[in-house]
Amino acid sequence: MEYETLLKIKGIDKSFPGVKALSNACLSVYAGRAMALMGENGAGKSTLMKVLTGIYSKDAGTIEYLGKSVAFKGPKDSQEAGISIIHQELNLVGNLTVAENIFLGREFTTPWGAVDWKKMYDEADKLLARLNVPHDSHQLCAELSIGEQQMVEIAKALSFESKVIIMDEPTDALTDQETEALFKVIRELKAEKCGIVYISHRIKEIFEICDDVTVLRDGQFIGESAVSDLTEDRLIEMMVGRRLDEQYPHVDVPQGDIRLEVKNLTGSGVHDVSFRLRSGEILGISGLMGAGRTELMKVLYGALPKESGEVRLNNREISNSCPQDGLDNGIVYISEDRKGDGLILGMSVKENMSLTALDHFSEMWRIRHDSEQLAVDDFILMFNIKTPSRDQQIGLLSGGNQQKVAIAKGLMTRPNVLILDEPTRGVDVGAKKEIYQLINKFKQDGLSIIIVSSEMPEVLGMSDRILVMREGRISGEFSRAEATQEKLLAAAIGKSAVKN
């Protein structure tokens, strides 16, 4: 290739007790190009990044940066050399200003040793201007949106004059507009001869923004290729090592009776929402972030207060003022935020899975461990959850397996209505398909399912009917046959038609 190689990682091996995390892993970063680093969860992407920045020591292999062999002692060391990582979880201090965050620990000082505030804010403003961020560097980071905070992280990377910027799942929490803005910045960085490493599960984005792809599978280097030489199917095949014939396996089920009926529901960011859900039906909820989708689901479940309106389940009016009520009435909500309010990461697979349904496994106050274990083992088997044992701490499992446990947790309560909020966020391609198949299986059993998702192909692929929300209201309803990405997007942003 005729591009200048900034960073060349070759033949990295890394073992942990009992696991070979990396074996002959390779990655090259070229000036002015974006390299996608892809692989399923657990393929070794984060481990490789940790080896690069010196958090882990490598067992074998070489790292060449700007033509010289290097071994960084830690993230600070590599950052000062010009390799910045922008993590999925942003590392900003909310109560400090943008400029204070950018120069944290490296404040400019006056000859007297005081902080040179003027210079700091001037420099920060320059960086923000370069990134076209319409904010003042005096603003507190806590007041910025996630997308804007990410820009601050990028500004910080630029302040180190980074040659290589690594972005780990940067768009996971971004709105579509924010993603667009991010891509614009990436293109500018490329024009300035920066090398980008772009780690993401979102194949669409790879094709939009990246020039090359490196695929890892089970810690091994599978291949490097120019994006233009690949198709989506070929890329997925490289990642999972097998063909995924159909990504969204929709099944047709004869629809049953009306299970859930919502009339003029209002409360906590939800305005005058009405819809119906039948048994054996999957209802997709689409819309932009902040459109009130999660709020609607939480109001139905009882986790957020309802102000007015009527909810009928099996033709009986119900009122859920707390999650207990929701569960008692047979509605269960699986959170979009596994780490935040979905799972208890310090507890075991078993304890997480049975938590909501613990009274099914109890006599009086006593837990019947035998029946609990039996049920948990059944679900581990049925869901193909990859865990060394039911007593494994769930935080140590991959995102896909965590999500399977979260869904199993909901199903253990034997609900009438299953609400899945972003059921495949942070889940790798292989596990995604398994989750879709499970959802379909329960649909065939007559369960009513609501899927809230920001991934339009997922909503389009899985749902029988799709509602679009905007600003807390239903802004569109489409049958499976009539729904298209364009129509959903138009309803989501409130235009009558959108040019693609």
Place this chain on the structure above:
Amino acid sequence: MHTQNSFKLGKFLLEQRSIVALLVLIGIVSAINPDFFTVDNILNILRQTSVNAIIAVGMTFVILIAGIDLSVGSVLALTGAIAASLVGSELPVLLVIPAVLLFGTLLGGISGVIVAKGKVQAFIATLVTMTLLRGVTMVYTDGRPISTGFSEAADRFSYLGTGYLFGVPVPIWLMALVFAVAWYVLKHTRIGRYIYALGGNEAATRLSGINVDKIKVFVFAVSGFLSALAGLIVTSRLSSAQPTAGVSYELDAIAAVVVGGTSLMGGKGRVMGTLIGALIIGFLNNALNLLDISSYYQMIAKALVILVAVLADNYLGSKKA
């Protein structure tokens, strides 16, 4: 095979490091001073430890939900004072004991309600009840000790702190019973599971349809109940209630919990660890006494033990993850 076994043994020793530390401590002191490892002295240590250990069990419950209970010493003093005056007025002991325990439970429950319903941090809420109840104790006792008197009721009441059952002091039996029940509750009941869940992630526990407020009130009520039990033992042993009883007991209890490996962040820990923690502190104090080391140095030793325990948890415990 051999390496695997030694690896397993190493892992076991690492996990049970507090027991190992306790055994090493006993071993060393027994070698230096033959008076240490005698039945009488061991029973003596266990009896002395029982009050702190019982309070520490309640503290474990509270710390497991990432809370803290500073009010235990004040609850001990107030319940002790009330027990002394009730016994002093010759009410039947079998009525006084449950009444005082119930009262302590309510006092703990008040802290719990302030935490759960008032959404006040446990530290602040129990700082309030600690100060408040100490004040109430001072008003109630007028700042003077209350004697249980010399009645038949007082004699019977003294059994709790000074009596023996099968040759073992009653407080030790009570301590054993408390630990057994606490272990069972945490390991085998729903509320026990919910306590760990709440400490691990409150938002997720709430969203799992669990009544989080009820659990908060419950753990503080447990702490109040056990503080009252400790108050009964102390009062019974001295045949009188001191208005300043239990001052700084909360810190001893927290020390036992922490040495026992329970995380102040909540969600992680075991009640048997707390027992070991309380015993380590108790044995250490006794050993230093036997070795004629002044009580000033004992404080320094206690501080070092806590520091070492916490550092060991941080460095050895984190290696697993």
